[in-house]
Amino acid sequence: MNIPTRVRIIDVGPRDGLQNEKQAVPSEVKIGLVQRLQDAGLREIEVTSYVSPKWVPQMADNHAVMSGIARQAGVRYSVLTPNLKGWEAAVADRPDEIVVFGAASEAFSQKNINCSIAESIERFAPVVEAARAAGVAVRGAMSCTVGCPYEGEIAPERVAYLAGLMKGIGVQRVDVADTIGVGTPLKVQRAIAATLQHYELDAVSGHFHDTYGQALSNTLAALELGVWNFQSSVAGLGGCPYAKGATGNVATEDLVYLLHGMGIETGIDLDKLVDAGAYISDFLGRKSGSRVAVALLNKRAGQGTPDLIAASACL
Numbered sequence: 001m002n003i004p005t006r007v008r009i010i011d012v013g014p015r016d017g018l019q020n021e022k023q024a025v026p027s028e029v030k031i032g033l034v035q036r037l038q039d040a041g042l043r044e045i046e047v048t049s050y051v052s053p054k055w056v057p058q059m060a061d062n063h064a065v066m067s068g069i070a071r072q073a074g075v076r077y078s079v080l081t082p083n084l085k086g087w088e089a090a091v092a093d094r095p096d097e098i099v100v101f102g103a104a105s106e107a108f109s110q111k112n113i114n115c116s117i118a119e120s121i122e123r124f125a126p127v128v129e130a131a132r133a134a135g136v137a138v139r140g141a142m143s144c145t146v147g148c149p150y151e152g153e154i155a156p157e158r159v160a161y162l163a164g165l166m167k168g169i170g171v172q173r174v175d176v177a178d179t180i181g182v183g184t185p186l187k188v189q190r191a192i193a194a195t196l197q198h199y200e201l202d203a204v205s206g207h208f209h210d211t212y213g214q215a216l217s218n219t220l221a222a223l224e225l226g227v228w229n230f231q232s233s234v235a236g237l238g239g240c241p242y243a244k245g246a247t248g249n250v251a252t253e254d255l256v257y258l259l260h261g262m263g264i265e266t267g268i269d270l271d272k273l274v275d276a277g278a279y280i281s282d283f284l285g286r287k288s289g290s291r292v293a294v295a296l297l298n299k300r301a302g303q304g305t306p307d308l309i310a311a312s313a314c315l
């Protein structure tokens, strides 16, 4: 076992978390969320995406959000850019990192970005080149590395193929995404191992949705392989508009609780993170998707400690 002692978390809540929200979330609320996440100690935040507003209307205010955030030294702000048009709009807003996003599944690639895997790489290549020439870091999101809503199970060879293509065009690090949260630990480990054929461990992150309640188990499986970069979404927000029925990412609060409980350092203040989750959940008018946050908020409200509630349930 090669469990790391420190983990870096990218909170993708403002982007992945909110992109699928039906109600319009004002730019000020998104900016307030980014502020609270950095106050809680997050050092990487995925802020928005420069995609077609017809495809993802919630991200149409990308410029307002990126220009409205109060940047803090040492925090990396990333944005999604699927093509040169997205890059050209994004670069004016000075992201620290851009994310090109492909899929290990042909059908998902078509549904999500309207092109084949091969075409997507052709579109990404000039984006990557321009970003690197401008000194902007480049990450590649790899969707459907375990399962696809249209094609079912995805073989690790297809993940290795995509990772190789990403590497070939100069993408510096990649996310192994279980977009629809169907993965289980061994399948996730196989997808990561396939990615490691092309990328160093330090350049691989886990991005697990929690649709089937497996995200923390999958995190542990990734930790066992030494992975130390993870993406999560405060309050468990989110889902992809082109993966119907898939729920949000693993909640950042749940991830931090797990990691701190294992003695793994994150640099994140869990109480402040719970406040950030409460802020956005209150705005959306619903309970947090984080079980840790709900337990800690109940505890704060004096409704008993989670330990006592659990004990009384056994009586």
Ligand SMILES: CC(C)(COP(=O)([O-])OP(=O)([O-])OC[C@H]1O[C@@H](n2cnc3c(N)ncnc32)[C@H](O)[C@@H]1OP(=O)([O-])[O-])[C@@H](O)C(=O)NCCC(=O)NCCSC(=O)C[C@@](C)(O)CC(=O)[O-]
Pocket (backbone or CB within 6 Å): 016, 019, 049, 050, 051, 052, 053, 055, 056, 080, 082, 083, 085, 086, 087, 101, 112, 113, 114, 115, 141, 142, 143, 144, 177, 178, 179, 207, 239, 240, 241, 242
């Ligand atoms: C990629 C495209 C644009 C291709 O869409 P397309 O229709 O093939 O593009 P096009 O080049 O033919 O252009 C069509 C129209 O879109 C405009 N357009 C073209 N590009 C842009 C741009 N960058 N920004 C703004 N507008 C753009 C373009 O100007 C034109 O406008 P019109 O003339 O009709 O008015 C489209 O499919 C799209 O926007 N898809 C967005 C998909 C998306 O954001 N999905 C969610 C994020 S991925 C995800 O959540 C998964 C992830 C990353 O979290 C990991 C995981 O869990 O799996």
